[in-house]
Amino acid sequence: MSSSPSPFTESVEPAAAPRTLAEKVWAAHLVRQGQDGRPDLLYIDLHLIHEVTSPQAFEGLRLAGRQLRRVDLTLGTEDHNTPTQDIFQRIADETSRKQIETLRSNAEEFGVRLHPLGDDEQGIVHVVGPQLGVTMPGMTVVCGDSHTSTHGAFGALAFGIGTSEVEHVMATQTLPLVPFKTMSIRVDGHLRPGVSSKDIILAVIAKIGTGGGQGYVLEYRGSAIEELSMEARMTICNMSIEAGARAGMIAPDETTFEYVKGRPHAPQGADWDEAVEYWRSLRTDDGATFDAEVVIDADELEPFVTWGTNPGQGVSLSGSVPDPEDFAEENDKAAAQRALQYMDLDPGTPMKEIPVDVVFLGSCTNSRIEDLRLASEIVKGRTKAPNVTMMVVPGSQKVRLQAEQEGLDRVFKDFGADWRFAGCSMCLGMNPDQLQPGQRCASTSNRNFEGRQGKGGRTHLVSPVVAAATAVRGTLSAPSDLEPAGAPSPVPAEPVAV
Amino acid sequence: MEKFSTHTGIAVPLRQSNVDTDQIIPAVYLKRITKTGFDDALFASWRKNDDFVLNREPYRQGSVLVAGPDFGTGSSREHAVWALRDYGFKVVISSRFADIFRGNSGKQGLLAAQVEQSDVELIWKRIEEEPGTEVTVDLESRTVTVGSLTVPFQIDDYTRWRLTEGLDDIGLTLQHEEDISAYEARRPAWLPRTLPART
Known part of the structure; x- marks a missing residue:
C-alpha cells in the first residue's frame, strides 16, 4: 500500500451521515465533485470490452490521436457475434468476421488483453470477469453492454454504457455522471424449492415495471437475497436493467469473499486481509435512507x-x-x-x-x-x-x-x-x-x-x-x-x- | 457535435410504449464498424410493414419523433441513436426515456425531450389531425410548440449546456487530468489489473 491516504480506506471510517452501499462506492470513486450542476467525475476500476460496441470507440481514439489510458484496467473478450459451433473454422458471416478481426487488430494496436474465440478464457464478458476475479466488491465496472449490471452482485457499482462513453473511458478512465437515486428491493423470507433467483427478478420487474428503476441503483437485500449463491445473485443483478435501472447491487458478505478468494486476480496474503476489511464496510448503514423501497415476500414466489x-x-x-x-x-x-x-x-x-x-x-x-x-x-x-x-x-x-x-x-x-x-x-x-x-x-x-x-x-x-x-x-x-x-x-x- | 438551439420539422407520431433498442435497430445491424450509415437499419423490422408510420407521407420526411413512454429501453447500443440521427431525426419526444438511451442521445446531438404524457397525447392529436404539421423544439426555453399549443419539456442542465455548445465530453474531462492522476496515485495496490494476465 502506498502511504498516501487511499480513497478506499478513508471510507472505512464512519461517515457523519448514514449512507447506502451505492453512495459509499460512489464516494470512493470521486475524482472530482461536480459544481454548478455539472456531473461528478468518477474513476472506473475495470473496463470490459467486446467486439460490438468498441470498434467506433477505438476509431474515435485514433482520429483524435489519443491513447488508451489504462490498458491494465481493460479486458476484452469475443462473445456477441461468435458462433457456438465449428468455432475453429473461419467465421462464415463476413460482417461478423470483420467485426471480430477489428477487435483483434485494435487490441493488438492498443495493447489490450483479449480472450479471442477458441481461447480457454473466452466467453460472455459478464461471465469471464467474475470468473477471473477481476470483478470485486466496491469497484466501478463498466462495459458497452447493458448487462454489466451483473457485476453488482459483488457489491460493485457496475453499469452499461454507450460507445461514446466507451471511448471516454478508454481516453480518461473516468466518466462524468450525475448521482443515481437509490432503491431498496428487500426480498424477505425464503425461496421455496423449484423457485430461483430468476423468478425473484422477473417478479421484481413485473412489480415495478420496465421503467420503474429509471434513474435508480437498486440494492437487493433481505434474507432471501443473503441466502443466494454468488451465481444466483449475478442472475438478479444482471436483469436490473430490465427494470430500467442503471445498476443493481448486493452487499458483499462471506459468500462473496469465498467466491472471490483464490481466483487468478484476487488479492493475496496481507492484501487479501486489507481488501476484506474494506469490503466488510460496504454495507448500507443502519438509518440510511433510500429514495424508494420495494418489499417482496420470497415465500409467496412461484416459478415465473x-x-x-x-x-x-x-x-x-x-x-x-x-x-x-x-x-x-x-x-x-x-x-x-x-x-x-x-x-x-x-x-x-x-x-x-x-x-x-x-x-x-x-x-x-x-x-x-x-x-x-x-x-x-x-x-x-x-x-x-x-x-x-x-x-x-x-x-x-x-x-x-x-x-x-x-x-x-x-x-x-x-x-x-x-x-x-x-x-x-x-x-x-x-x-x-x-x-x-x-x-x-x-x-x-x-x-x-x-x-x-x-x-x-x-x-x-x-x-x-x-x-x-x-x-x-x-x-x-x-x-x-x-x-x-x-x-x-x-x-x-x-x-x-x- | 453540432450545436443545437432550436429545431423545426415534421413530427412523427409513434403511438407505442416500450420502444426498445432492439426495435429501433435489430442486432443484425450492429456488426458494422462504422459510426454512420445506419439510416436503413432504423426500425428495420417495422419498416417492412407498409402501414408503418415512417412508410407514409409526409411522415417519411419527419425529424421529430413523438413516442410513447419508456422509449429506448433494453440494450446499451448507441447504434440506436446513430440510426435515428442518420435517418434525419433531431429530436425524440417521450414521457419517459431509458437512462442509457438518454445518455447516448446527449453524446450525439440528438435531443431527448421529456414531455408529460398528457402533453404527448395533445401533440399526437394535433399531428395526426394534420399530418405533416411542423413542430418547433426550442432548447433555450425548453418548449415544444405545435401551432397554438406550447408545452414544456425537461432536460438536465448539463446535457442542455453541452448540446447548446456542441461540446465533446472527452475534451472537457481531460481538463481535469491532474485530478485523475492524483486519484490514481491514491488507489489501493490490491485492486485488480488485467495485465499481465494471470490465468
Whole structure:
C-alpha cells in the first residue's frame, strides 16, 4: 500500500451521515465533485470490452490521436457475434468476421488483453470477469453492454454504457455522471424449492415495471437475497436493467469473499486481509435512507414466466395469459394487445398449456456452472419432448470445461440437447443461433423483445429449471409438473438444428 | 457535435410504449464498424410493414419523433441513436426515456425531450389531425410548440449546456487530468489489473 491516504480506506471510517452501499462506492470513486450542476467525475476500476460496441470507440481514439489510458484496467473478450459451433473454422458471416478481426487488430494496436474465440478464457464478458476475479466488491465496472449490471452482485457499482462513453473511458478512465437515486428491493423470507433467483427478478420487474428503476441503483437485500449463491445473485443483478435501472447491487458478505478468494486476480496474503476489511464496510448503514423501497415476500414466489414482449409482462407459471381488457392504463392495454398478437397467444390460456419449439439454456443471465447443474438434474434420466429442440450454451469456455469434467455435457447430450461452445448465442439475433420466424422459445436469457432471438421469434423468459422441465414436457412447465425420472429413453434423440 | 438551439420539422407520431433498442435497430445491424450509415437499419423490422408510420407521407420526411413512454429501453447500443440521427431525426419526444438511451442521445446531438404524457397525447392529436404539421423544439426555453399549443419539456442542465455548445465530453474531462492522476496515485495496490494476465 502506498502511504498516501487511499480513497478506499478513508471510507472505512464512519461517515457523519448514514449512507447506502451505492453512495459509499460512489464516494470512493470521486475524482472530482461536480459544481454548478455539472456531473461528478468518477474513476472506473475495470473496463470490459467486446467486439460490438468498441470498434467506433477505438476509431474515435485514433482520429483524435489519443491513447488508451489504462490498458491494465481493460479486458476484452469475443462473445456477441461468435458462433457456438465449428468455432475453429473461419467465421462464415463476413460482417461478423470483420467485426471480430477489428477487435483483434485494435487490441493488438492498443495493447489490450483479449480472450479471442477458441481461447480457454473466452466467453460472455459478464461471465469471464467474475470468473477471473477481476470483478470485486466496491469497484466501478463498466462495459458497452447493458448487462454489466451483473457485476453488482459483488457489491460493485457496475453499469452499461454507450460507445461514446466507451471511448471516454478508454481516453480518461473516468466518466462524468450525475448521482443515481437509490432503491431498496428487500426480498424477505425464503425461496421455496423449484423457485430461483430468476423468478425473484422477473417478479421484481413485473412489480415495478420496465421503467420503474429509471434513474435508480437498486440494492437487493433481505434474507432471501443473503441466502443466494454468488451465481444466483449475478442472475438478479444482471436483469436490473430490465427494470430500467442503471445498476443493481448486493452487499458483499462471506459468500462473496469465498467466491472471490483464490481466483487468478484476487488479492493475496496481507492484501487479501486489507481488501476484506474494506469490503466488510460496504454495507448500507443502519438509518440510511433510500429514495424508494420495494418489499417482496420470497415465500409467496412461484416459478415465473413472461407472456409478452417486454420483461415486465410476466406472470406466475401457474397462471394464465392475461386479458388486455383487464389493464387499467390505456398504454398497458394497447401494449398487451400488441404483445399477444406478436406472441400468437389468446387471453385466458393457461401458461402451462403453451407448447414451445426451442429451449435455450444460456446467456449472461443463466449460463454459469450452477445453472447447468440445476438444469442437468432435471433432464437426467428423462426424455426430451419430441416437439422441442434444446440448446445448452455455457457462458464461458471455463464453464464448458468444468461442466464436461462433471459429465454434464453427457447428461444434456443423452437427453437430446445440443451442447455448444461459449458465447451470447441465442440471447440476441446477431450470430448464427437464431429462432426461425414463428418459433416459440423458452429461454433463460433476459429479453423477450420482438425479434430479439431472431426475426419473428417468440420468447418466454424462464429460469434454468423451468427451461429444463419445459424441454421434458414440451409445454411451459415447472419441475414439480414432472413425473419421477425413469430410465433413459430408448428413443433416439431428435436431430437438433437451430 | 453540432450545436443545437432550436429545431423545426415534421413530427412523427409513434403511438407505442416500450420502444426498445432492439426495435429501433435489430442486432443484425450492429456488426458494422462504422459510426454512420445506419439510416436503413432504423426500425428495420417495422419498416417492412407498409402501414408503418415512417412508410407514409409526409411522415417519411419527419425529424421529430413523438413516442410513447419508456422509449429506448433494453440494450446499451448507441447504434440506436446513430440510426435515428442518420435517418434525419433531431429530436425524440417521450414521457419517459431509458437512462442509457438518454445518455447516448446527449453524446450525439440528438435531443431527448421529456414531455408529460398528457402533453404527448395533445401533440399526437394535433399531428395526426394534420399530418405533416411542423413542430418547433426550442432548447433555450425548453418548449415544444405545435401551432397554438406550447408545452414544456425537461432536460438536465448539463446535457442542455453541452448540446447548446456542441461540446465533446472527452475534451472537457481531460481538463481535469491532474485530478485523475492524483486519484490514481491514491488507489489501493490490491485492486485488480488485467495485465499481465494471470490465468
